[in-house]
Amino acid sequence: MLRQQAEKREASLSPHAAKSAEHLDTRSVKETPCEVRTAFQRDCHRIVHSKAFRRLRGKTQVFLWPEGDHYRTRMTHCMEVSQIARTLARALNLNEDLTEAIALGHDLGHTAFGHAGEGILQKLHPNGFRHEAQSLRVVEYLERDGRGLNLTAAVRDGIANHSKGAGPLLDVPEETLPRTLEGQIVRLSDLIAYVNHDLDDAIRGKVISPDELPSAVNDILGDTHSGRLTFLVNDVVRATALETAHRITMSPAAADALEKVRDFLYQRVYYNDTVHCEFKKATKLVERLWAFFMSDLDLFYKEYWPSALRDGIPEDDVRDFIAGMTDAFAATTFQNIYTPRRWYIY
Numbered sequence: 001m002l003r004q005q006a007e008k009r010e011a012s013l014s015p016h017a018a019k020s021a022e023h024l025d026t027r028s029v030k031e032t033p034c035e036v037r038t039a040f041q042r043d044c045h046r047i048v049h050s051k052a053f054r055r056l057r058g059k060t061q062v063f064l065w066p067e068g069d070h071y072r073t074r075m076t077h078c079m080e081v082s083q084i085a086r087t088l089a090r091a092l093n094l095n096e097d098l099t100e101a102i103a104l105g106h107d108l109g110h111t112a113f114g115h116a117g118e119g120i121l122q123k124l125h126p127n128g129f130r131h132e133a134q135s136l137r138v139v140e141y142l143e144r145d146g147r148g149l150n151l152t153a154a155v156r157d158g159i160a161n162h163s164k165g166a167g168p169l170l171d172v173p174e175e176t177l178p179r180t181l182e183g184q185i186v187r188l189s190d191l192i193a194y195v196n197h198d199l200d201d202a203i204r205g206k207v208i209s210p211d212e213l214p215s216a217v218n219d220i221l222g223d224t225h226s227g228r229l230t231f232l233v234n235d236v237v238r239a240t241a242l243e244t245a246h247r248i249t250m251s252p253a254a255a256d257a258l259e260k261v262r263d264f265l266y267q268r269v270y271y272n273d274t275v276h277c278e279f280k281k282a283t284k285l286v287e288r289l290w291a292f293f294m295s296d297l298d299l300f301y302k303e304y305w306p307s308a309l310r311d312g313i314p315e316d317d318v319r320d321f322i323a324g325m326t327d328a329f330a331a332t333t334f335q336n337i338y339t340p341r342r343w344y345i346y
Contacts, residue, residue, distance in 0.1 A: 002036045010038075014093040016246065018154050018180045026153035028140070039152050040097035046149045047105040052138045053078075056107065058326030060114040062198050062269065063205060064278045065327055070204065072197050074114075078104050080197055084233065085189040088248075089182060091237045098182040101151070102158030106186060109134025111323045112330040113286065115270075116279035120286045125319050134323050136160045142320060146309050158183030164191055169255040177247075184248035192232050195261050200225050202269045214264050216257040232258070285334050286322060292337055293318045 007021040020038035027039075034042050047053055056075035063071050072080070082103035089099040110131045111117030121129035136159050140148045161178040164187060178184050199217075202208050221228040235254040240247070250258075269275060293300040297314050300321075308317040325333070 003034055003038055006038050006041075010095065012093075013095060016181055017094040018098050018182055020095070020097065023152040023154050027150045028148070029150050031150065038097060040095060040101055040155065043149070043151045043155045044097060044101040044104060046151065047101060047108070047139070050108070050139075050143050050149060052108040052143060052324065053104065055324065055326050056110070058328055059110055059112055060327055061194075062114060062201055063275065064113060064282060066205070068204070071201050074107055074110055077194060077197065078107055081106065081186065081189050081193045084193055084229065085182075085186045087233055088185045088189060088236055091233075092181070092185075092240060092248075094185065095180075095182050098154055098158070098180065099185050101155045102162065102178075102183055102186040103189065105139060105151075105155065105159050106135060106162040106190060107131065108138040108159075109136070109323060111286070112325045112327045113279060113282035116282045117286055117323075117330075120283045121290075121319060121323065124287065124290050125315050126313070127315075129319060129323070130163070131323075132160055132163045134319075137320070138324075141309060141311070142324070145307060154180050154183070158186055162187050162190055164188075169259060170249060170252065181248055188236060188248055188250070191258065191262070192229065192236075195258060195265065196225060196228055196232075198265055198269060199261065202265070207272050207274060208268055212268070214260050216260040220253060220257040221261070282327075282330075285330060288338065289322055289330065289334055290318060293321070 007019070010017070010019050010021070013019070018040075020040045023039050024033055033039065037045065053075070056078060057073050059074035061072040061074055061077050082100050085099045085103045086096050088094075089096045111121060111134075118129060118131050136156060139151050139156065139159065143149050158178045158180060161176065161183060164172070169188075169191070178187060199213075203210055217223075217228070220231075222231050232250070232254060236248065236250045239249050239251045239254075293304065294314070300318065301308060301310075305317065305321045308321065310317060322330070
């Protein structure tokens with residue numbers, strides 16, 4: 001079969017690469033393998049064809065509902081992460097298909113309104129909220145009317161462990177890393193992608209000007225968007241090769257420069273008054289949606305989400321419903337609930 005031929009070709013990958021044939025039986029529900037596609041290719045296709053993936057085009061990356069056509073959304077972010085990750089996987093002779101599946105699925109659980117939505121759900125839900133955990137819940141349970149996508153364990157692990165947090169890039173406990181090198185590639189590619197494209201969008205939106213960038217940007221990473229990406233990809237390949245490919249890493253100089261840019265973005269972009277004031281409104285919007293749904297659960301289950309899983313506490317269902325919203329759907333739902341309609345007679 002064509003799938004088996006593809007699996008045999010994976011024998012030429014690095015001995016540290018994940019092999020799809022070894023993951024055929026790691027799905028939660030056993031199923032007949034595809035005749036054409038490897039297990040990881042099948043996972044990638046399931047993610048791309050999911051409703052959660054399509055909704056990413058309507059979810060904020062940094063700028064809330066931008067009027068320009070060229071600002072990133074959560075979907076374009078995932079696509080950029082995928083391209084960086086595949087480039088790294090190819091250069092390091094690792095499994096590109098596994099890398100792509102993790103990259104495209106890593107943010108499926110992100111809320112509307114970017115990290116503002118995540119932040120308020122973290123406060124509202126009694127057990128908190130983390131988008132990586134919600135992404136895993138999406139692929140394991142929420143998609144396909146509660147059946148989930150039935151992905152392989154390697155893809156689920158990469159999705160669940162892709163987030164880096166705000167700490168130093170290179171000082172990361174081993175137990176917090178994805179089990180596969182492909183998952184580690186996505187973890188680093190996510191950071192490389194968002195730091196660079198958020199910087200690009202912030203300059204396009206005139207939130208900052210190029211001459212305000214930290215010296216680490218131009219002096220170390222480069223003075224163009226493509227140049228910075230090229231430098232970082234090359235650096236990861238070189239640094240990982242020195243580690244004999246047991247861990248995906250980058251040089252201390254590149255990591256320090258990337259951390260400086262990330263810190264700059266938090267100070268000058270993410271918490272910029274022009275940007276942040278709209279997220280304050282979005283936070284209140286999500287907070288009031290939560291209060292409305294929780295105040296009348298019978299109405300919520302009847303009118304808003306009859307197909308809720310109900311596999312935990314009611315707060316879980318309200319969380320799942322709100323987390324799945326696009327920016328536009330959240331705003332429209334809020335308007336329908338709280339904005340009075342004009343009365344008229346036909």
